[in-house]
Amino acid sequence: MARPNTQAQRREDILQAAISLVEEADLAVLTIPQIADKLGKTSNAIRYYYPDVESLIAELARRSDLRFFENRRTLTATIPDLTDRLGAMMAAGLPTGPDDAEWRVIWMAVLDAGFDLHNREDVRSIYHRQVDLYESLLRDGAQAGTFALQQEARDIAMTLMSMEDYLGYRIVARDPQMSREIALRLMKGYAAVATQAKSL
Numbered sequence: 001m002a003r004p005n006t007q008a009q010r011r012e013d014i015l016q017a018a019i020s021l022v023e024e025a026d027l028a029v030l031t032i033p034q035i036a037d038k039l040g041k042t043s044n045a046i047r048y049y050y051p052d053v054e055s056l057i058a059e060l061a062r063r064s065d066l067r068f069f070e071n072r073r074t075l076t077a078t079i080p081d082l083t084d085r086l087g088a089m090m091a092a093g094l095p096t097g098p099d100d101a102e103w104r105v106i107w108m109a110v111l112d113a114g115f116d117l118h119n120r121e122d123v124r125s126i127y128h129r130q131v132d133l134y135e136s137l138l139r140d141g142a143q144a145g146t147f148a149l150q151q152e153a154r155d156i157a158m159t160l161m162s163m164e165d166y167l168g169y170r171i172v173a174r175d176p177q178m179s180r181e182i183a184l185r186l187m188k189g190y191a192a193v194a195t196q197a198k199s200l
Helices: 004-024 032-039 043-047 053-077 082-093 101-111 121-144 153-172 180-195
Strands: none
Touching (some): 004 032, 032 053, 053 082, 153 180
């Protein structure tokens, strides 16, 4: 059996191969043999880590917890100014651009859950954990007197997350009228009104 750190690297290699394949084709046609071929492995070597495509897709969806929750929490914790922290949080949640493969694939994996979120707590919680990050920051800002919230903190947080998700989708879907810059401007505009923050 592979050592734990080797297993982690192999899982990462498999996920990166899946991301690359989805960029070339589509999540709906992804197969274990395709991934095996991409890595020069046997299908059974892939199934040792992910027995089927469904388990791999679920893992791709959970990656958003690392990028958009853990990494974002770590990043924003290093920014002392709460207004700057809010701006950084919004920027970190958006795709880097239309070619942000990881953002695109995570979104596809989340959508793969379909309209059945009440049975998919793993996917459902992704959105709400990020809302919690926004809400915590908004409450800290209100307590410090930096923000004068015009709505409940949770409502503002949910609106920002919904904007982030949908505008991010438009970016990676290559909508010619949407870009990272426009999306960030729209989010900051709403946040400025909702928090009365200066210099957002």
